[in-house]
Amino acid sequence: MSVVAEVPEGVETERIGYAWAINHALAEEMRRDPRVWMMGQDIGKMGGVFGVTRGLFDEFGPTRVRDTTINETFIVGGAAGAAMTGTIPVVELQFADFGLVAGDEIFHKLAKWRYMHGGKLELPAVVRLPTGVVGGAGAEHSQSLEAMGMHVPGLKVVLPATPADAKGLLKSAIRDPNPVLFFEHKGLYRVKGEVPTSDDYLVPFGEAAVRRHGDAATVVATGLMVGRALEAADKLAADDIELEVIDPRTLVPLDMETIIASVERTGRALVVHEAVRTAGAGAEIAARIQEAAFFALDAPVWRLGALDTPIPQDPDLEQLVIPSTDQIEAAARELLAL
Amino acid sequence: MSTKTAKEAAGAAPEEDSLALDLYRQVTRIRALELLLNRYVKEHGFGGFWHPGLGQEAVQAGAVMALRREDYLYYAHRGLGYALVKGMAPEVLLGDLFGGTGGSVGGKGGGTVHFVDPELGVLGQGGTLGSNFVLGAGAATSVQILGEDRVVAVFFGDGAAARGTFHEAALQAAVWKLPIVWVCENNGWHLSAPFSAQSPTEDIADRAAAYGVPGVVVDGQDALAVRAATLAAVERARAGEGPSLVEAKTLRIRGHYEGDPQKYRDDIADGLEVPRDPLAILRERVPAAEADALDAAAAEEAEAALEKALAMPKAGPEVVTQGVWS
Numbered sequence: 001m002s003v004v005a006e007v008p009e010g011v012e013t014e015r016i017g018y019a020w021a022i023n024h025a026l027a028e029e030m031r032r033d034p035r036v037w038m039m040g041q042d043i044g045k046m047g048g049v050f051g052v053t054r055g056l057f058d059e060f061g062p063t064r065v066r067d068t069t070i071n072e073t074f075i076v077g078g079a080a081g082a083a084m085t086g087t088i089p090v091v092e093l094q095f096a097d098f099g100l101v102a103g104d105e106i107f108h109k110l111a112k113w114r115y116m117h118g119g120k121l122e123l124p125a126v127v128r129l130p131t132g133v134v135g136g137a138g139a140e141h142s143q144s145l146e147a148m149g150m151h152v153p154g155l156k157v158v159l160p161a162t163p164a165d166a167k168g169l170l171k172s173a174i175r176d177p178n179p180v181l182f183f184e185h186k187g188l189y190r191v192k193g194e195v196p197t198s199d200d201y202l203v204p205f206g207e208a209a210v211r212r213h214g215d216a217a218t219v220v221a222t223g224l225m226v227g228r229a230l231e232a233a234d235k236l237a238a239d240d241i242e243l244e245v246i247d248p249r250t251l252v253p254l255d256m257e258t259i260i261a262s263v264e265r266t267g268r269a270l271v272v273h274e275a276v277r278t279a280g281a282g283a284e285i286a287a288r289i290q291e292a293a294f295f296a297l298d299a300p301v302w303r304l305g306a307l308d309t310p311i312p313q314d315p316d317l318e319q320l321v322i323p324s325t326d327q328i329e330a331a332a333r334e335l336l337a338l
Numbered sequence: 339m340s341t342k343t344a345k346e347a348a349g350a351a352p353e354e355d356s357l358a359l360d361l362y363r364q365v366t367r368i369r370a371l372e373l374l375l376n377r378y379v380k381e382h383g384f385g386g387f388w389h390p391g392l393g394q395e396a397v398q399a400g401a402v403m404a405l406r407r408e409d410y411l412y413y414a415h416r417g418l419g420y421a422l423v424k425g426m427a428p429e430v431l432l433g434d435l436f437g438g439t440g441g442s443v444g445g446k447g448g449g450t451v452h453f454v455d456p457e458l459g460v461l462g463q464g465g466t467l468g469s470n471f472v473l474g475a476g477a478a479t480s481v482q483i484l485g486e487d488r489v490v491a492v493f494f495g496d497g498a499a500a501r502g503t504f505h506e507a508a509l510q511a512a513v514w515k516l517p518i519v520w521v522c523e524n525n526g527w528h529l530s531a532p533f534s535a536q537s538p539t540e541d542i543a544d545r546a547a548a549y550g551v552p553g554v555v556v557d558g559q560d561a562l563a564v565r566a567a568t569l570a571a572v573e574r575a576r577a578g579e580g581p582s583l584v585e586a587k588t589l590r591i592r593g594h595y596e597g598d599p600q601k602y603r604d605d606i607a608d609g610l611e612v613p614r615d616p617l618a619i620l621r622e623r624v625p626a627a628e629a630d631a632l633d634a635a636a637a638e639e640a641e642a643a644l645e646k647a648l649a650m651p652k653a654g655p656e657v658v659t660q661g662v663w664s
Contacts, residue, residue, distance in 0.1 A: 037483055063483055069513070071506035074472045078510070081476025084461060085410060087483050089476070104466050109473060117454040117462055118443030119661035154662055177664035 004210055006164050011196045013164075019052045019189035021163040022128075025170035026053065026090065028199045030060055033088065036174060039066035040075060040092030040128075049094050050130055050189055076102035076127060080109040083125040083179070090174055095141045096129035096183060110179035111154030126173045126180045131159075132224055132274050133318045134186035139310035142318060144223070144275035149181040150251050150284065156180040156205060157251040161226035163193035165249055168203030176205065185223045206253035210262070214242030217268035217335055220259055220285055221247060225272045225323060232328035243332060251281050259285065260292045267298035268335055274322045277305030299338040304331050358623035361561040363632050364399035365616050368419035370636035371428060374644055375435075376610065379596045385437065391417020393559075393591035394523055396616030398493075399423050400564025401521045401584065404572050405491055410459045410477050412470040414493040414523060416590075418451060425458045428643035438650025445653025446661070459488075468501025470494060471520075475507040478516035478581075489517045489575045491568075497528035499542045508581070512549035515580035519571040522583065523558065525590035530602040543585040551581050558586030559614040562623070589613065 007013055016024070030036045037060075038053065044067040047054030057065040068075055072093060079089040093099055099106055106127065114121050133142045149157040156178050160166040166184060173180040195201075211226060212233050221229035226247045233243040244262050248254055263269045269289050271282035286301040304323040311318050372392040379388050391398065398419030405411065405424070413420035418431045426442065433441030434453050441447045442454050454462050461477065464470045474492035481488045494504075499522055511518050522542050526533045539545075546553025552574070556567040564586050571582035591612055593600045600608065621629050 035484075039479075066479075066514075069506075069509055071510055073503045074475055074506040074510050077469060077472025077503065078476030078479055078507075081461075081473035081478075082480040082483075083476075084456075084473075085477040085480040087480040089479075104464075104469055105472060108466060109464070109469060113462065114664065115661045116443065116446065116452050116465075117661075118441075118446050119664075120442070120454050120456055121461070122664055124664075 004212060006162055006209070007194050007196055012198065013194040013196050015192055016163060016195050017190050017192045018160070018163040018166045018184070019050060021167040021195045022052050022170055022184060023054065023056070024195070025167045025174070026056060027059065029171055029174040030056070030064065032199065035086065036088045036090060037064040037066070038090045038092065039068050039078070041068055041070060041094055043067060043092050048092060050186060052189070053092065072098050072101040073105055076105035077109055079125040079127065080105060080113065080123060083123045084113065084121045088124050088174060090126040090128065092128045094130065095137070096131040096145055097140050097143050099127065099129055099145065106155070106181070107152045111152050115154060122177055123179045124177045126170070126182055128182045128184060130186045131183040132185045132187055133311060133322060136313060136315040136318070137186070138313040142311040144183075144273065144306070146181070146183050146222075146251055147275055147279065147281045147284075150281055154179065155252060157183070158205070158249070159183045159185070159223045159251065160249065161185070161188070161223055161247050163191065164195045165203050165209070167195050168201050169205070169249060172202045172205055175202070183223065187224050203249065205250045206255050208246050208248045208255040208258040210244065210258065211247050212243065212245040214244040215266055216241045217243055217270060217332060218259065218262040218266045219243050219245045219270045219272060219328070219332065221245060221272040222251070222274075222281065224274050225328070228323065228325045229272055229328055231325040232332060235329050236332060241336065248285075254285070256288050256292065259289065263289055263293045264296040267296055269297070269301045270304065270331055270335055271301065272304040272323055272328055275305055276308055277303055278308050280305045299335055302331060302335050304328060355624065357565070358562060358620060359628060361399055361403060361565060362617070362620045362624050362629055363636075364403060364423045365395045365561055365620060366633050366636040367428070367639060368395040368399060368417065368422055369617060370640035371418060371422065371643070373610065374640040376592070376596060378644065384596070387595035388435070389416045389594065390592040390596050391419055392610065393589045393612040394525060395419055396561035396619070397521065397523045397558045397564050397586040397588050400561040401491065401493070401568040401586070403565050404568035405489065408459060408488050409572075410461055410474070410488060410490040412461055412474045412490070412492045413463050414470070414495055414498070415451065415463055415467070416495065416523065416525070418453070420493060421453045421455070421460050424460050426453060426455050426460060428639060429646035432643050432647035433650050436647050436650070437652055438647055439653050440647070440650040445657050467498040468494065468503045470498075471501065471503040471507035474518055475511045475516055478511065478518045479514065481517055482514065487576065489519060489572050491519045491521060493521045493523060496522065496524040496526065496533045496537070496542060499545075500528070500536065508549045511581045512551050515578060517575035517578070518581035519568060519575055520581065520583045521568060522585040523588055524585055525588045527590045527594075527603075529594045541585060543583055546583040551583065553583040553585065555585045555587065558588030559616045560619050561616055562620070
């Protein structure tokens with residue numbers, strides 16, 4: 001029972017942060033394919049409000065790295081228009097929350113225009129969405145809205161939890177012919193990890209990562225919660241209780257096969273996400289677990305998520321809204337006692 | 339900044355008889371389909387809302403004839419003239435209206451229209467009015483990045499002009515000098531509200547001044563004038579000088595949808611008469627015998643297209659789940 005090495009042995013890596021891994025993915029894909037370009041607010045000389053696009057303006061110039069005005073409907077709708085006319089836009093919204101300003105463009109144009117037009121239009125666009133709590137950003141800058149992407153067919157939904165996945169999944173997103181909502185966690189930007197240096201390092205969509213092997217219970221966690229679930233698992237390991245921790249990495253497509261195989265071995269499942277618990281992605285995952293593995297379950301499928309409240313502005317209070325490592329540990333212990 | 343009068347624009351129109359004849363051909367083709375659909379919907383009903391464009395044919399024909407085949411088009415919801423003039427076959431357009439598999443979207447159509455033909459640059463229309471603005475600006479950004487010689491035409495009505503998406507797209511397009519022509523079909527009605535009740539100014543073209551781009555008003559019943567004004571805007575866009583707005587003043591003859599009782603309206607009779615009929619205006623420029631022949635050919639084309647469209651099989655249940663993903 002052990003933590004799984006994220007990068008296969010023998011692969012050349014460098015130790016860099018999650019934000020820098022995203023930056024490398026952008027640079028590599030823009031070098032590879034002249035059709036790839038970017039736009040967003042302050043992504044040019046400034047390098048973005050979180051510094052993710054630093055240096056790209058200098059390398060690729062103002063035609064392919066475009067600063068926009070404050071106009072989310074254009075950033076996303078323009079991406080849709082550009083995608084259907086032969087380029088591959090990778091656009092940045094300053095906060096995932098601002099995607100709601102461009103709701104029509106995300107949920108109607110990107111999600112539906114291929115379908116509506118009999119498959120004659122292609123929409124290879126990536127919308128980068130800095131998500132989650134970051135310490136005092138407040139109710140309109142801290143949400144985890146990924147379930148909304150799952151609820152409208154036509155959008156792929158990606159949530160990298162590690163620097164290596166941030167690179168490999170973003171490169172896959174840029175090469176995917178479909179629109180992708182790429183939820184990068186603001187609280188993970190500075191987290192460092194080993195990241196493959198290869199230009200061809202791709203993490204495929206629809207393949208969950210088993211972050212830790214165990215036989216006591218299956219914990220399915222996304223984004224920031226992957227790290228917290230692993231910390232909770234370490235605490236339980238001190239008592240010889242081994243949790244299996246699975247990171248789906250992409251919610252659309254969703255690798256239920258790996259999750260179900262695990263639950264069939266462990267008999268117990270806890271789903272953890274930072275998003276509001278009610279109608280979150282965890283509700284869907286829990287429902288699918290009980291549909292597919294009901295007779296393997298020794299206990300009900302449990303969910304942990306944010307409280308049904310907006311995110312408070314205060315950095316201390318905001319942590320009370322989302323699941324903590326201690327809460328994950330306690331939930332796992334309670335689930336195991338059932 | 340805005341140059342204003344229809345006469346100015348019309349004065350710039352090329353005088354060639356062949357152009358007038360080409361425009362007449364397109365206007366009468368659109369008219370024939372409008373009349374045919376009016377009749378068909380009355381006699382047989384319709385599986386959705388048909389938004390007729392009767393009376394607005396000169397705007398659609400005049401503006402689209404200022405484009406090249408490779409130029410992109412985001413059309414508006416009133417009528418099917420835009421796509422017809424851009425080169426789509428009438429039976430394909432009717433096929434889409436009736437949900438036939440020979441329609442451009444392979445049987446997913448029906449009702450309110452979403453034709454598409456990327457080869458002809460016909461890219462669609464937003465089901466949410468006003469969403470064309472940002473899509474068009476995005477397509478124009480692609481054109482600029484790829485260094486292509488294309489212009490993007492974005493049609494909209496006086497109602498859709500109210501959307502904030504116009505501002506977001508127009509500001510960015512003006513800053514980036516994107517190759518866009520906005521063609522406003524101002525037919526005087528936001529569904530049930532008269533334009534005058536919802537606009538503090540007489541002309542939408544005035545709004546272009548806020549972005550430092552040209553805005554012109556043109557007589558939307560005069561196809562030559564519309565074509566000339568649009569061509570000037572298209573040439574400006576093609577030269578890399580940025581976007582322009584052409585506002586064509588036209589008329590909504592029928593209801594918002596065919597069958598709309600229009601109880602909110604007392605300015606027009608419930609008929610098919612078109613005051614300041616674009617065909618009559620063009621007839622002053624073309625020989626009567628040729629106009630008659632074009633009318634007859636258009637009527638024949640429309641009837642044949644209807645027959646073909648009605649003969650198309652409907653899509654089976656398999657299409658319901660097709661086309662979500664590439």
